[in-house]
Amino acid sequence: VSFKKKALKSIRAEIITIGDELLIGQVIDTNSAWIGKQLSQVGIQVHQITSVSDEIGHMLDALVNALTRADMVLVTGGLGPTKDDKTKEMLCAFFGTSLEFSPEAYLDVESYFKKRGREVSDLNRRQAEVPGGCTVLSNKVGTAPGMWFEHQGKIIVSMPGVPHEMKFLMENEVIGRLKSHFHTPFILHRTLLTHGIGESVLAEKLEEFESKLPLGFQLAYLPSPGLVKLRLSATGEEAQVRVGMEELETRLTELVKDYLFGYDDDDIQSVLGRRLKALGWTISTAESCTGGTIGHLITSVPGSSAWYAGSTITYSYESKTRLLGVPADLIQKHGAVSEEVVLSMARNVREKLGTHCAVATSGVAGPGGGTPEKPVGTVWIGVALPDRIFARKLQLGDNRLITIRVASESALHFLRKALD
Amino acid sequence: VSFKKKALKSIRAEIITIGDELLIGQVIDTNSAWIGKQLSQVGIQVHQITSVSDEIGHMLDALVNALTRADMVLVTGGLGPTKDDKTKEMLCAFFGTSLEFSPEAYLDVESYFKKRGREVSDLNRRQAEVPGGCTVLSNKVGTAPGMWFEHQGKIIVSMPGVPHEMKFLMENEVIGRLKSHFHTPFILHRTLLTHGIGESVLAEKLEEFESKLPLGFQLAYLPSPGLVKLRLSATGEEAQVRVGMEELETRLTELVKDYLFGYDDDDIQSVLGRRLKALGWTISTAESCTGGTIGHLITSVPGSSAWYAGSTITYSYESKTRLLGVPADLIQKHGAVSEEVVLSMARNVREKLGTHCAVATSGVAGPGGGTPEKPVGTVWIGVALPDRIFARKLQLGDNRLITIRVASESALHFLRKALD
Numbered sequence: 001v002s003f004k005k006k007a008l009k010s011i012r013a014e015i016i017t018i019g020d021e022l023l024i025g026q027v028i029d030t031n032s033a034w035i036g037k038q039l040s041q042v043g044i045q046v047h048q049i050t051s052v053s054d055e056i057g058h059m060l061d062a063l064v065n066a067l068t069r070a071d072m073v074l075v076t077g078g079l080g081p082t083k084d085d086k087t088k089e090m091l092c093a094f095f096g097t098s099l100e101f102s103p104e105a106y107l108d109v110e111s112y113f114k115k116r117g118r119e120v121s122d123l124n125r126r127q128a129e130v131p132g133g134c135t136v137l138s139n140k141v142g143t144a145p146g147m148w149f150e151h152q153g154k155i156i157v158s159m160p161g162v163p164h165e166m167k168f169l170m171e172n173e174v175i176g177r178l179k180s181h182f183h184t185p186f187i188l189h190r191t192l193l194t195h196g197i198g199e200s201v202l203a204e205k206l207e208e209f210e211s212k213l214p215l216g217f218q219l220a221y222l223p224s225p226g227l228v229k230l231r232l233s234a235t236g237e238e239a240q241v242r243v244g245m246e247e248l249e250t251r252l253t254e255l256v257k258d259y260l261f262g263y264d265d266d267d268i269q270s271v272l273g274r275r276l277k278a279l280g281w282t283i284s285t286a287e288s289c290t291g292g293t294i295g296h297l298i299t300s301v302p303g304s305s306a307w308y309a310g311s312t313i314t315y316s317y318e319s320k321t322r323l324l325g326v327p328a329d330l331i332q333k334h335g336a337v338s339e340e341v342v343l344s345m346a347r348n349v350r351e352k353l354g355t356h357c358a359v360a361t362s363g364v365a366g367p368g369g370g371t372p373e374k375p376v377g378t379v380w381i382g383v384a385l386p387d388r389i390f391a392r393k394l395q396l397g398d399n400r401l402i403t404i405r406v407a408s409e410s411a412l413h414f415l416r417k418a419l420d
Numbered sequence: 421v422s423f424k425k426k427a428l429k430s431i432r433a434e435i436i437t438i439g440d441e442l443l444i445g446q447v448i449d450t451n452s453a454w455i456g457k458q459l460s461q462v463g464i465q466v467h468q469i470t471s472v473s474d475e476i477g478h479m480l481d482a483l484v485n486a487l488t489r490a491d492m493v494l495v496t497g498g499l500g501p502t503k504d505d506k507t508k509e510m511l512c513a514f515f516g517t518s519l520e521f522s523p524e525a526y527l528d529v530e531s532y533f534k535k536r537g538r539e540v541s542d543l544n545r546r547q548a549e550v551p552g553g554c555t556v557l558s559n560k561v562g563t564a565p566g567m568w569f570e571h572q573g574k575i576i577v578s579m580p581g582v583p584h585e586m587k588f589l590m591e592n593e594v595i596g597r598l599k600s601h602f603h604t605p606f607i608l609h610r611t612l613l614t615h616g617i618g619e620s621v622l623a624e625k626l627e628e629f630e631s632k633l634p635l636g637f638q639l640a641y642l643p644s645p646g647l648v649k650l651r652l653s654a655t656g657e658e659a660q661v662r663v664g665m666e667e668l669e670t671r672l673t674e675l676v677k678d679y680l681f682g683y684d685d686d687d688i689q690s691v692l693g694r695r696l697k698a699l700g701w702t703i704s705t706a707e708s709c710t711g712g713t714i715g716h717l718i719t720s721v722p723g724s725s726a727w728y729a730g731s732t733i734t735y736s737y738e739s740k741t742r743l744l745g746v747p748a749d750l751i752q753k754h755g756a757v758s759e760e761v762v763l764s765m766a767r768n769v770r771e772k773l774g775t776h777c778a779v780a781t782s783g784v785a786g787p788g789g790g791t792p793e794k795p796v797g798t799v800w801i802g803v804a805l806p807d808r809i810f811a812r813k814l815q816l817g818d819n820r821l822i823t824i825r826v827a828s829e830s831a832l833h834f835l836r837k838a839l840d
Contacts, residue, residue: 023468047443124620
C-alpha cells in the first residue's frame, strides 16, 4: 500500500539557476521555462525556481532548502573555466568530496577543441575535473560536463548555463535517466498549431468541445504573436489515455481544420519545407521590410537547400529595380509598399530564379516611415505560383521586431495554404 | 558607529514571482530581469529570485524565507480577478488582516473601464479590495493596484504580473519610494564586449589585471557563442567608485582593445550601423549559408534603411550565377564554399547595389554537405571595401543554428574592424 501511494504521489523537482548576471538583469533566465516544459511533459512537477548569486554560501543554502521540498534539484550555471564559476566547489562542499580528474569528461573536452583545430589549455583541462562520486554526463556541444548525483534517495543534476549545452544534456542524458529513476505517471500532450484566427474567436468556437472534455483531459490556449497553439493534456492509465487522446485530436482537428498548420513542435518553415519537398518544388523569396527574416526562417531548417533557391533583399528603392527589375515608375506611382510592387517582386524573383513558387514582402516595420494612408505596421505580401499570383495586406502593430517576425511567418503561411 | 555600519551595508532585495505558468514553462519570467536591472541601477542588490506556484502556503513560505535574508521583497503576479490569483489572500494571512475596499484604488479601476467604454463588473470591483494597512500604489494602466507594506523595518511590495503594469508601477510608484526609504549604496556596472577571443585565452590575458582589482571591484566573464562579455562591477562611495571604474575601464579597454567592439547593451549590428551612419556609408550583403540572417540582424536595428541597400541570398549554385554573376566555372573549379567564390560574391554585390562596402558568406552549415576538406562548420566570409577586398575562413561547430548565427555576426565584426 505504501508503495502504491508513493507511485501515485507526483514527483517534485526544483530548479536552481546560478549567476549574478541573472540577478542584475543582464540575462533573462530562459533555461528554467525550457526545463519546466520538458519536465512537465514527462510528469514531473516543477515546484520552485530559484535564481541565486555566484557566492558558494548562497548556492549551498539554496540547494539544501530545495532538497527539503523536492525529489530532485536541477542546477544550471556556474561551470565555466574562470574564477567566478563556483558550482563545482559548492558541490564538493555539499558532498564533502574534492575535485577529481575525469578521463571520460576529458575526452569530450579534447574532442571539442580538436574539432576547432585548437589545443586544450590548462584552464580548459580543468573543465574535466568533477566532484568525486558523481556520474559524468557527456557534453558533446561544450566543454563543461554535466554531473549526476544520487543523495539520500534524491537526485541532483548540475548543467552548464549556456542554453544549447543545457538543452543537449537534458535531451540526451538527463530526461531518460529521470524517467527510469522515478516512477513517473503517464502524461500525454498533443498540440495543434493554428494560424489566422484569434484566441477569443477560437475559444468561442471550441466552447462546447471544451465543456465536454472527459475527466483527466484538459485544453489550454497558448497564444503568441501570429498564432495560437491548442494543447490537449491527459493523465491516467496509458491505454485509456491514448485512445481518448486520438479521438479528441480527430474532433479538434475537424473543428479547426481551416486554421491548422501543424502539430507539437512543428513550425511553419518546417511544415512548408516538407510540403515543397513532397511536391518536388522550389521556392524563392523577395524581401523588403522583412529584411532577410524569411530566408533566415527557411534556411534554419536542415536540408532546406533542396527547396530554397535564394532571395533578394531589396531594402532601398533602387535595389528593387536593380536586383529585381521592378519598374521604377511602378514604385513611383504606387509607392514601394503597395499591392502592385509586391506582386511585381514575387513575379520577378520567381522568374529570375526559375522556381516553382515565390513570396515577397513590402511594408512599414517602423518606428519611422509611417503615413496616414500607410501607418507603421502596414505590410503587403505577394505570393506567386505557376498558375496564379495574389497579394494580401496585413495591419500589424507598432513593435518593429514583432511586425517583421509575424509578416515573415504570414508569408510562409499564405503560400502553404495556397498549396493545399 | 552603528549608523555608519548600516549605511555601508548594501541594501538587499528579493523578488518573488507567482504563477504556475512560470513553473510549467508556458511563460518565461522576464519581469525579474527587468526589476533586477532597475534595482541595481539605484544601488539595491537583488539577492535572490524565487518563482513559486499559485498555492497560498507556498507563496507564504517563500515570503517568510525571503524576509529572513532581505531588506525588501518585491512580489509580482497572482493579482487577477479570477479564482487562481491568491496573492492578496496570502498577504492577508501574513499580516493577520482582511481585505478592505479602497475608494482610492477603485478610482483607478473605474477610470480604466470608463476609458474603454465599459461598466465595472462585480468581479472587477473586487480588484479595489486590498489588505488592511497597506498603502495603495496607483495603477493607471490596469485594474490591479500595487500595494506597499512596511513590516518590522522591511518593505514588501506587491505588483501585478503583467509586464507593462509592473513596469508602470516600478517607474512611477516603487523606485522613488525605495530610494527615499533606504539609504542606498552606490553601485556601478560597466560591460565590455569582445569578439574573436575565447573565454579561457581572455582569462589568461587578464589574470594579472583580475588579481590586482581594488577592494569592492569585481570582474565577471559572460561567454556566449561568438563573443565574451566582461563585466566590471563596483560598490562603495560614489565619487571613489566612479574614479576607480574609469581607471579600470581604461586599463581593461587597453588590454582587450584588439577584440573590443562595444559596451553594455550594444550589439554588433547596432555598433556597425552607427559606424556606417557616421561615415555616411552604405552596405550590401550576399549571403549563402547564412540564408538571410545577416540581413535579418542588420534590419533589426531601427533606421537601418539609412545604411542598408539590400542583399542577395544565393542558396543554390545557379542563383549565385543568375543573381550575382559569379562565374559558373569559378564555382565549378573551387567549389561554392571557397575563398574565390566568396570574394566574387562580395565584389559583385557591392558593384551591383552600388554600396560603399559589402560582406558575403558561403559555408557548410550542416548537418549534411560536409566533406573531408570542407567539414560541416566551414564558412568563408568575404569583405569588400572601396580600396580592398579580403576573405577569412572560420571553422565553427556542428550546430547548424549556432554556425549560422556566429558566421553572420562574424561577417559584421570583420567589416567593423576593417573600418577602424
